[in-house]
Amino acid sequence: MAPLRRSSTLRLTGLLCLLFLVFFSRGFASHDVVSEKSSGTIQEDSHSQANSTAHEKTFPVLSFNYEHVRTPFEISLWILLALFMKLGFHIIPTVSHIVPESCLLIFVGLLVGGIIKATGEQPPVLDSSLFFLYLLPPIILDAGYFLPMRSFTENIGTILMFAVVGTLWNVFFIGGMMYAVCQIDAAELAHVDLLSCLLFGSIISAVDPVSVLAVFEEIHINELLHILVFGESLLNDAVTVVLYHLFKEFAHEQTITVTGAILGVISFFVVSLGGVMVGVIYGIVGAFTSRFTSYSRVIEPLFVFLYSYMAYLSAEIFHLSGIMSLIACGVIMRPYVEANISHKSYTTVKYFLKMWSSVSDTLIFIFLGVSTVAGPHTWNWTFVIFTVIFCLVSRVLGVIGLTAFINKFRIVKLTKKDQFIIAYGGLRGAIAFSLGFLLDNGEIKNLFLTAIITVIFFTVFVQGMTIRPLVELLAVKKKKESKESINEEIHTQFLDHLLTGIEDICGHYGHHHWKDKLNRFNKTYVKRWLIAGERSTEPQLISFYNKMELKQAMMMVESGSAAKLPTIVSTVSIRNVQTKGAPKPSRAISKSREEEIRRLLRANLQKTRQRLRSYSRYELLNDALEDNISEARFRKQREMERRMSHYLTVPANRQETPPVRKVFFQPEHKVYTYDDSESPRGWASPSCADDVSELKETPEKPDQSSTPRANRDAELKPKEQDDQGDQLKVSRCLSDPGPNPEDDEDSTFLP
Amino acid sequence: MGALQSLPGRPEYSDLAEKTGFSFEQIGVLHKRFKQLSHNEETLRRDHFNEIHDLAFNPIRAQIIEAFFDRRNFHQDGEGKVQEIGFEEFVVVMSHFRPPSDHMTEEQREKTRREKLRFLFNMHDTDNDGTITLEEYRHVVEELLSRSGTLEKETAKCIADAAMLEVASISVGHMEPDEFYEGITFEHFLKLLDGFEIESRMTIRFLNMDTTTLCK
DSSP states (O other): OHHHHHHHHHHHHHHHHHHHHHHHHHHHHHHHHHHHHHHHHHHHHHHHTSSOOSOSOOOOSSOOOOGGGHHHHHHHHHHHHHHHHHHHHHHSHHHHHHSOHHHHHHHHHHHHHHHHHHTTOOOOOOOHHHIIIIIHHHHHHHHHHTOOHHHHHHTHHHHHIIIIIIHHHHHHHHHHHHHHHHHOGGGTOTTOOHHHHHHHHHHHSSOOHHHHHHHHHHHTBOHHHHHHHHHHHHHHHHHHHHHHHHHHHHHHHTOOOHHHHHHHHHHHHHHHHHHHHHHHHHHHHHHHHHTTGGGOGGGHHHHHHHHHHHHHHHHHHTTOOHHHHHHHHHHHHHHHHHHHSOHHHHHHHHHHHHHHHHHHHHHHHHHHHHHHHHSOOOOOHHHHHHHHHHHHHHHHHHHHHHHHHHTTTOSSOOOHHHHHHHHHTOOOOHHHHHHHHTSOSSHHHHHHHHHHHHHHHIIIIIIHHHHHHHHHHTTOOBOOOOOOOHHHHHHHHHHHHHHHHHHHHHTOOOHHHHHHHHHHHIIIIIHHHHSOGGGGGOOHHHHHHHHHHHHHHHHHHHHOSTTSOOSOOOOOOHHHHHOTTOOOOOOOOOHHHHHHHHHHHHHHOOOOOSOOSSOOHHHHHHHTOSOHHHHHHHHHHHHHHHHHHHHSOOOTHHHHSOHHHHHHHHHHHHHSOOOTTTSOGGGTOTHHHHHHHHHHHOOOSSSOOOOTTTTTSTTHHHHHHHHHHHHHHHHHHHSSSOOOHHHHHHHHOOO | OHHHHTOSOHHHHHHHHHHHOOOHHHHHHHHHHHHHHTTTOSSEEHHHHHTOSGGGGOTTHHHHHHHHTBGGGGTSSOOSBOSEEOHHHHHHHHGGGOOOOSSOOHHHHHHHHHHHHHHHHHHHOTTOSSEEOHHHHHHHHHHHHTTSOSOOHHHHHHHHHHHHHHHHHHHTOOOOTTOOOOOEEHHHHHHHTGGGOHHHHSOOOOOSSOOGGGOO
């Protein structure tokens, strides 16, 4: 009962805030007239009575000047509104299960628009330049930066087919059919000529990435379908841009010439390839810049954002495809930038992108709703109904036809179910609306806008709402839980090499051969230039491995209690794997070996890519002491993790193997007096007894002793000890003389 | 097309085609390649493989070549290695990489999966004892990393250890501290790469056309 009441009060509060916001802004609108007049009079007075004192004019202790801050104030209000709505929908779970978020947001937009109109004001319309310059880029950059490259490149042929041929088919089919409809006398649409219809077709055919993202994200469909529909929505931008400009030109001239058509085809290639090239150039420059940003880590994320935004704007200058430029920039930049920038910057980039795209997305849908209420509408039943029907029909026909063709070339064929989802997922959205808005004013424009809005509403509401139950009904494969498995990664790499080898033996240069060549080229030349330092030679398997291990560590640290265990619980430990025939640990290790190991570890260790509440120690070593206190805190957390790892029967592999982690654990063990009573390690292994005794046994170095799990990983132990000592010394040098053991123990001990 | 007619031993092809599932054209192309590699001799030896220029950059080259000479991959229930192989064995090994045909029953798909995973397993299990031991797995990872520069042995070891533990956790789940995990058996291997979709990933496109003359 209580949560319900709370949520309804929240809703009420939200609604009140909403009304307040609206009235507030309206009130200000009328206020500024008054304030202007008053300030005018005050000035006059002061002029005419230059030298006199103490007239009726008093010094304004509190004045009111809204005009000054009007624009940023209102923008902030709108964004706040958007955020409140987003928050509200997630607090009330019941509604958001049935209705996708985009629908709710449009609905809110309608409401707000209605309220504003009711108060007599003119509601703001989604201005095209606002949309294209400010609202769209963050969403596209977010999508492009985190595009799953492997599945994208594997399916690039299919995606391009759908994007280019599919969109072309849609344009001409819809344009043609609508022209046929306009010929019907009963519809009173005779004034709409063929070119206008084709123009309309080009606006309405493109699948919209914003809507696709918004809806598909919630249904967690399998990766193949997701990348097909989403990739298509991104790449069809080039086609849309070209056709739109082409038909607009033609509509102006009122003629179609053959040269015009040929130029159109050429222009398509120029627009798409040019856009990609612009993106690649900016991407490479950005990657190169990131090589030097170690001197000022704080501004690193800005480089990523600015280079990408500039790529978009530069492409827009020349009427090239801005979306493709943005995607290309993000894709090219990412591997090199990620290798260069610090962990914190990476997190910043990731979260800023997510944040901006989320806000943009929300604002777009709300504005769509508001614009619907605002704009002048010309409702023509025939036109609108037929538009909707033809959009659906052409999409279905297009998908079926193309799939029949594409399946001849695919290894993994697209089934009927897949085709249905692809067809059903062709959602239209705000891009279509904005493009329509850019048309010259006139009756036709209003007619088109109305139809566009209806189609958008139809796709978002009807298709968006029903796609989830349909996915369940058809039992479409869902996104499988990505359990990052080191074995899968090993075998992925192994397979890559194996297949390349087999292709070479077979003697035909296939897909794997070229991919391998590209990788080799990348490794030998490009990485040297674009990645700073030793990271440039780090093989992918090692990066993956380090990434995974650290992720596990952080997961454990953050979960913070036994309640949130990782799913696989097993008591298998490294001893089980290695006992047989493992040589007795030899304590003596050469200095050079130790050097090697240390260098190797430092060079290979990848900065953690996951959420890291504290600061990475490696970060500190490399980044010159950003925060000494956090280093101590980090050590505490490592200790916590270490304790938990004994207390809980989590998969031992996550803790045992990497010497990296061991290195930083062992010191803590000695810093904090360790006795059996503290951590119930009895579960973990009977070797505890041995460990403790060994603890007392061999004080090799003043601060160290043999590691508790000496038998487990024989060879690595001895090296670690020396390593630990040095690492500890280094860290001690760099920081305050370390935390007080007693204090730490008290504050970090887990309840 | 004319070149195909001149290829000898057409009836032989139908046997092979039936056994391996390749089409006549594909077998013809492979035969040409075989002749090219073996310099028109009847059998291929290891040094013939070593001559292939492109393979030089491949980190797991040795294992790939060994796989061709491994009796276990000939589908004849043999064991051990041979020194030279004929065309039939060549095609049989190649058939492991055929894409799954369109109309396959679930059973056939499962069979293909097992076959391909068996091939991979054989590549890892060099001493042919039916399990991939820790040493063998370490060797695999080392080879994978062998091309990428300096001392990677330690990290390779850690990776292999971690991977082994993962297999153990997945397959066995609960082990007493003094129990010993022998190695990855074929069943464990199957379980491990369950979600890997190997039947579509471990494939290359076999062309019906002869492109060997276009490339070295």
